[in-house]
Amino acid sequence: MTILLSPGPVNLSERVRNAMLKPDLCHREVEFSMLQNGIRKKLLDIYALNPDDWAAVLLTGSGTSAMEAMLTSLMPAQAKLLIIENGVYGERLSRIADIYNIDHLSLHHAWGELINVAELEQSLSDGVTHVAVVQHETTSGRLNDIAQIAGICTQKNIPLLVDAVSSFAAEQINFHDWNIIACAATANKCLHGVPGTSFVISRRDAIKQAAHVQRSLYLHLATYLKQQDAGSTPFTQSVQAFYALDEALNEHSNDGGWQARHKQYRQKMTIVRNGLQALGIRALLAEADSSCVLNAFHLPEGISYQTLHDGLKERGFVIYAGQGGFARTLFRISVMGAVTEQDLQRFLVAVEQILSVKRGA
Ligand SMILES: *Cc1c(COP(=O)(O)O)cnc(C)c1O
Numbered sequence: 001m002t003i004l005l006s007p008g009p010v011n012l013s014e015r016v017r018n019a020m021l022k023p024d025l026c027h028r029e030v031e032f033s034m035l036q037n038g039i040r041k042k043l044l045d046i047y048a049l050n051p052d053d054w055a056a057v058l059l060t061g062s063g064t065s066a067m068e069a070m071l072t073s074l075m076p077a078q079a080k081l082l083i084i085e086n087g088v089y090g091e092r093l094s095r096i097a098d099i100y101n102i103d104h105l106s107l108h109h110a111w112g113e114l115i116n117v118a119e120l121e122q123s124l125s126d127g128v129t130h131v132a133v134v135q136h137e138t139t140s141g142r143l144n145d146i147a148q149i150a151g152i153c154t155q156k157n158i159p160l161l162v163d164a165v166s167s168f169a170a171e172q173i174n175f176h177d178w179n180i181i182a183c184a185a186t187a188n189k190c191l192h193g194v195p196g197t198s199f200v201i202s203r204r205d206a207i208k209q210a211a212h213v214q215r216s217l218y219l220h221l222a223t224y225l226k227q228q229d230a231g232s233t234p235f236t237q238s239v240q241a242f243y244a245l246d247e248a249l250n251e252h253s254n255d256g257g258w259q260a261r262h263k264q265y266r267q268k269m270t271i272v273r274n275g276l277q278a279l280g281i282r283a284l285l286a287e288a289d290s291s292c293v294l295n296a297f298h299l300p301e302g303i304s305y306q307t308l309h310d311g312l313k314e315r316g317f318v319i320y321a322g323q324g325g326f327a328r329t330l331f332r333i334s335v336m337g338a339v340t341e342q343d344l345q346r347f348l349v350a351v352e353q354i355l356s357v358k359r360g361a
Pocket of ligand 1: 007008062063065066067089135136138163164165166186
């Protein structure tokens with residue numbers, strides 16, 4: 001089987017794959033309500049969130065649908081949003097705000113750059129009511145320091161909206177200390193489910209406070225919350241993807257929760273970083289600035305992304321290109337999914353083979 005080192009979809013474990021073979025199910029039946037209730041509870045349990053104050057709202061769509069639902073459903077009419085950009089996904093948040101005419105400012109940084117907190121502090125004086133930021137910028141592998149950003153925002157009592165699509169369930173998220181009112185995430189990244197289901201975890205009061213502005217028919221969280229609390233769903237859900245997510249959540253919990261997943265990813269990423277370094281391939285960022293989930297690496301000299309990608313694919317591994325301007329200089333490796341340390345050792349051997357063929361030629 002091909003090993004996916006891409007940041008979602010991920011390789012499935014057998015138990016998650018088999019979960020999709022459960023009986024066909026109508027989303028208007030009680031069995032579906034139970035499945036949905038269970039998933040919503042298990043998602044909150046990952047970060048020990050109290051269901052009286054917090055809700056997980058389940059959507060059928062990829063991670064971007066959760067980002068879009070979060071921004072369009074949680075900005076009250078008078079809100080002014082500051083969006084921090086240092087990669088593709090921060091810029092995507094700004095694009096969503098543009099499209100829906102949500103009053104916003106963008107604090108721009110080049111891709112991969114460290115967020116400038118002095119500039120952030122200055123930007124907040126402009127009547128900003130909310131801040132949106134990506135925790136793990138998958139563009140570069142940078143793990144943005146949400147604790148530091150939150151430290152500045154909470155002084156001004158400004159809450160955070162977090163794109164945690166590629167960090168939820170594997171990185172630390174201190175919802176309370178960091179004054180987070182919502183985060184967007186997906187089933188098919190650090191949770192190891194299948195694509196098709198995403199979710200927003202939000203404070204219930206934040207959904208209520210913004211419920212008067214409906215900007216979208218399909219992505220309005222207040223509509224979902226009301227119906228999901230009643231065991232129902234406004235629209236057809238991806239039932240088989242729910243089966244897979246439910247089993248993936250059981251597996252995540254059995255494995256020891258987000259802390260254990262974090263540790264496993266870190267160990268695997270260390271194998272990749274050390275192994276590539278031994279082959280002369282440098283990481284873009286220091287380990288301390290990087291997520292445990294995905295890291296970016298400079299392409300080895302004289303080898304194009306296409307050559308590396310195709311050589312690895314022939315040997316059973318799918319790597320991921322850099323986006324935009326990074327495409328010619330970088331490649332990315334994610335350790336999410338049912339990937340073992342042995343798989344990663346075999347991957348390193350494959351990289352070495354490709355390098356020696358190229359360099360020997
Ligand atoms: C993967 C990802 C998304 C969502 O991408 P989809 O293709 O819509 O699933 C959003 N934000 C970040 C940080 C991501 O890594």
